[in-house]
Amino acid sequence: MSESVGTNDASNKPVKVNKWDTNAVKNALDDACKKYFKETLNYTEFYTLMDRRLYISFVACLFSLFALVYDWLNPFPKSRLVLIICAAAYFVLMGILTFYMQFIERGKFYTGKLVDKAGLGPGSRCTIASKLKKYDDKYCLTLKYNEGKDDSMTSSGAFIRSVGNYFDENGVLCYNRIVADLKTIYDQARSNARKVK
C-alpha cells in the first residue's frame, strides 16, 4: 500500500497519492474526512471498532505463535494434540475476524463523539463508512449521525461520487472539495435528526 505524503495536523501540506492505486486513494479520502471531523468539527475519535479487530487478530497470532514454539520444543508426534487445538482455534478466530470485518465493521473507518460544549445536552455521535471497489472510481461515503441519550435522534446521509472530483491530474487531493461534500451531508443529517425530534 503506498503511503500518502503525510499531513501533520499542524501543517496544511497537500496530500499527494498515486492516483491509480485504489487503496491509497481511498485512504487519502478517508483521512481527509477524519481530519475534517477532528479539526473543524472538534470530534474526538473512538477506536473501539478498530481495537476489537486488533484484539481478535492478536489472539489468533498468539495461538499460532504458541503452536510454533510448542512444536519446535516437542517435535511432531508429541505435539499433535496441541497442534490440533491451535490450528482449530486459529481458523475459528479467522472466521470470526472475517465475519467481524464483513458484517460489523463494514467499511466504517471513523467513529467520533462530540461533547456538547455547554455541557448541557448529551453529545452527538457520528460514524462514517466508505467503500471504493478495486478498479472502480465511485467513492461511496455513508454518514450516520446520532444525537441524544439513547440515539433518539438518528439520521444518515450518503453520497456516491467519482474520485476524479477530488484529485487533480498529479494525484494531489483537493481537500476543500471532499470537505464540502462531507459538510453537506453532515449538515443535512444533523438537521434531519433534529427534525425527527
Added chain:
Amino acid sequence: MHWSRKLISRLLRYAIVISTLLMLWKSLILATNCSQPILVVLSGGYSFHNLGDLLFVTNYPADSIRAGDVVVFRIEGRFIPIVHRVIRVHEREDGYVKFLTKGDGNSVDDRGLYSVGQLWLEREQIVGKVKGYFPYLGLFIILLSNLPLLDRLLLRVVT
C-alpha cells in the same frame, strides 16, 4: 490516530499473513500425519528422484510399508532425512516391524549409513512414505538455501 495504534495495526496485518501460512503448514502436517509432508531432494541419484524434486510424503499408520516402497527415514544424530527404497521387511506376530533400505543408484544396502551397530530401521525412524513428486519445483528452495541465513530456517521447515 496515535502512531502506536497504526504501528500495531500494520504489524498485525503482516503477522496474520505469516500466521495463516504457518497454520496451513501445520494443518498439512496433521492431515498427512507426517512431520515433513513436503521435502526437497538435495542430492540426486536415488530412487529415480533428481535434484530439486519436491516429494509429497504421508505417514498413515494403517498404510503398511512394504518392500518396494520409497520411504523417507532419519538416522539418529543425523539432521537430514534420506529417501531410499525399502528392500526387506521383517514382521513379527506382535506387530513389530523392521526394514532394510537401499538407494536405487547404490550397489550396496544402507547398512553403512545406519548408526554403528544398527542393522535394521525401526518404524519410528521412518518419517513417511513417498506418495508422489513434482519435478524441479524444489530447485528454487535449494537456491535460497545457499544464502547464508535462510538455509537454517529452510532446512528446518522443508528439508
